[in-house]
Amino acid sequence: xxxxxxxRQAASLRKSLFDQGYLDEQFYQLEDLQDDASPNFVEEVVTxxxxxxxxxxxxxxxxxxxxxxxxxxxxxxxxxxxxxCTSIGASRLKTECTFFRECCRDENIEGCMRSFQKIxxxxxxxxxxxxxxxxxxxxxxxxxxATRPSK
Amino acid sequence: MAxxxxxxxxxxxxxxVTRRIYRTMLSRFGFEVTEAEDGKKAINxxxxxxxxxxxxxxxxxxxxxxxxxxxxxxxMGIPVKIVAITGDEHSRxxxxxxxxxxxxxxxxxxxxxxxxxxAFNFLN
Numbered sequence: 001x002x003x004x005x006x007x008r009q010a011a012s013l014r015k016s017l018f019d020q021g022y023l024d025e026q027f028y029q030l031e032d033l034q035d036d037a038s039p040n041f042v043e044e045v046v047t048x049x050x051x052x053x054x055x056x057x058x059x060x061x062x063x064x065x066x067x068x069x070x071x072x073x074x075x076x077x078x079x080x081x082x083x084x085c086t087s088i089g090a091s092r093l094k095t096e097c098t099f100f101r102e103c104c105r106d107e108n109i110e111g112c113m114r115s116f117q118k119i120x121x122x123x124x125x126x127x128x129x130x131x132x133x134x135x136x137x138x139x140x141x142x143x144x145x146a147t148r149p150s151k
Numbered sequence: 152m153a154x155x156x157x158x159x160x161x162x163x164x165x166x167x168v169t170r171r172i173y174r175t176m177l178s179r180f181g182f183e184v185t186e187a188e189d190g191k192k193a194i195n196x197x198x199x200x201x202x203x204x205x206x207x208x209x210x211x212x213x214x215x216x217x218x219x220x221x222x223x224x225x226x227m228g229i230p231v232k233i234v235a236i237t238g239d240e241h242s243r244x245x246x247x248x249x250x251x252x253x254x255x256x257x258x259x260x261x262x263x264x265x266x267x268x269x270a271f272n273f274l275n
Contacts, residue, residue, distance in 0.1 A: 029260055052166075080166060080211075083209075083211075083238065083257070086238060086257055087166065087257070
């Protein structure tokens with residue numbers, strides 16, 4: 001197996017996640033917390049994020065399905081999702097969560113619906129990209145920390 | 152300080168991902184960490200007789216938010232160091248009025264946390 005090529009692919013995918021705005025500086029914080037004591041910390045936290053965010057999004061889906069929209073409840077759920085996104089550096093998702101909350105404040109249900117569809121798409125894309133990234137890392141085997149992409 | 156030599160920290164935060172990250176940050180310093188997912192549970196930890204040296208307090212939480220939890224702890228005469236950590240920059244005044252010792256904006260960095268721990272003399 002060409003480990004050098006796999007590492008190169010992983011580094012390239014990682015760089016693209018930053019370049020395309022999917023991830024921000026906070027993701028570096030997670031990488032900095034990964035060490036010998038917590039060798040899979042980043043993947044564990046990201047896995048936790050996608051599991052918990054799926055739960056929050058299911059709650060939001062249910063709340064949007066109701067005939068009478070509770071904008072306060074929607075805002076609370078989205079505030080929680082936004083907090084999670086902030087913690088892992090999911091930048092594009094975080095931005096869309098902010099927009100959704102603005103729609104809640106304006107009681108703009110159509111805006112909320114459109115925004116939530118975008119959130120679901122962004123969530124799915126980010127999940128696929130990060131799963132691919134971690135799969136490449138696993139295939140490449142233990143590596144030194146990737147260098148940060150130049151700003 | 153709590154009776155044991157180990158620094159005891161209570162993380163009060165409703166987001167499980169954020170709690171995980173804080174826990175890992177704090178474990179680097181060898182601290183003992185307890186978690187509460189809302190302000191009410193945080194108060195109950197103290198009511199149950201537990202002692203902590205530091206509380207990391209989120210703002211927006213179900214059942215009891217961080218400002219109210221801070222106010223309640225101070226009302227109970229609990230002198231623990233409370234650091235508010237929230238994405239709501241407008242809540243600084245409310246937190247400090249309620250009795251928080253410090254206010255930080257999310258996301259929390261290890262550098263900002265280290266500076267606070269040093270300021271509180273929790274690091275050698």
